[in-house]
Amino acid sequence: MLGNFTYHNPTKLYFGKGSLDGLNEELPKYGKNVLLVYGGGSVKKNGIYDKVVAILKANGKSIYEDGGVMPNPTVEKLNEGIERARAAKADLILAVGGGSVCDYAKAVSVSVHCADDAWDKYFIRFDDVSCDVVPVGCVLTMVGTGSEMNGGAVITNHAQKLKIGHVFGDNVFPKFSILDPEFTYTLPKYQMISGIYDIMSHILEQYFSGTDDNTSDYIMEGLLRSLIHSANIAVDDPTDYEARSNIMWIATWALNTLVAKGKTTDWMVHMLGQAVAAHTDATHGMTLAAVTMPYYRYILPYGTAKFARYAVNVWDIDPDGKTEEQIALDGLIEMEKWMKKIGLIMNITELGASKAMLDGMVKSTLVMDGGYKVMTERDIRAVLEASF
Ligand code: NZQ
Ligand code: ZN
Secondary structure (H helix, E strand, C coil), X not given: CCCCCCCCCCCEEEECCCHHHHHHHHHHHCCCEEEEEECCCHHHHCCHHHHHHHHHHHCCCEEEEECCCXXXXXXXXXXXXXXXXXXXXXXXXXXXXXXXXXXXXXHHHCCCCCCCCHHHHHHHCCCCCCCCCCCEEEEECCCCCCHHHCCEEEEEECCCCEEEEEECCHHHCCCEEEECHHHHCCCCHHHHHHHHHHHHHHHHHHHCCCCCCCHHHHHHHHHHHHHHXXXXXXXXXXXXXXXXXXXXXXXXHHCCCHHHCCCCCCCHHHHHHHHXXXXXXXXXXXXXXXXXXXXXXXXXXXXXXXXXXXXXXXXXCCCCCCCHHHHHHHHHHHHHHHHHHHCCCCCCCCCCCCHHHHHXXXXXXXXXXXXXXXXXXXXXXXXXXXXX
């Protein structure tokens, strides 16, 4: 049964070719000082940086730069960004990049006017935001995380071997996001498919939970079918606009809070993937791909009916003459074949994990209780061992 909920998504989206023009509509709403946040340099190579700077200048903004945000942004970089935003007296933080850059901008935005240590407050204590938030806008260049339309931010603390996400409230969602599918054409294939799998995983994390009949599950089956179809096209032709725009739009809907409303969710693939990343710094979507099959095979006996529904409705498995368990398993086999076909990394060894890291990765895995089985330490160890 659908539980009670409040739904409000405050992010305004500008979607499609030429949507960067939307910046001209948004910038006048904010003060003069803009902290321009970007990653390791892709936006300078592909020309997006120059376009953004030209629009900022045309709107009379003072630009303060904060480049070098790394994939899986670190706590040290976050603290540096907070100082930069303070020094700039930023009226707006404009993130130009992927989920890492957009997440980082949000984490800075809730910390600028806050005296507490940002890591301890948000990522250890999970405190609510209790200080003024600097508005954030996002120009997306990498598709997958959904960060462009949600209040989440994931930060990595290498010293503590923790990679942790905090889901902030409505006031931390980007005020606006610009989604031009053509901005993603320069992504290396590794990043593109990693993003595609991140999207799939977000949907599945919310799908594989509960036994009730709710509309979200039907929406998610549709999103998954469209994702698989468009991904097959994009892998062969990365500049197919229709496929890339569909993937971009699915990513946003997969994690902008809509499909989770009124239902329970799992998120253990992400908890396992983040533990792997805390020890290897591997690419987010690949860490998810590498632990997915061992995890889903492990929990399948506890949620067989849903896995069978998934097999039939998403992977077109013919249920005739098969037990529910066989249908469910056939669905996973089909999914695994597809994951390998598009080029995902299917084990954590290739991502740099070693057996010596196993104890640490088990410790770094947070446990969520919305899935088909609440994982014990032993369960987590078994899944991670099967992921090497
Ligand atoms: O740093 P640059 O040089 O810009 O290169 C980036 C980076 O190396 C490159 N890239 C991005 N756009 C490009 C491009 N290269 C060429 N052309 C372009 N147009 O791609 C690399 C990866 O970028 P990154 O931002 O790290 O990827 P992604 O969007 O996957 O973000 C990953 C981060 O988001 C977090 C992850 O944990 C990870 O830290 N997540 C955030 C979530 C959220 N806010 O809700 C949920 C997700 O589950 C995820 O955990
Ligand atoms: Zn993810």
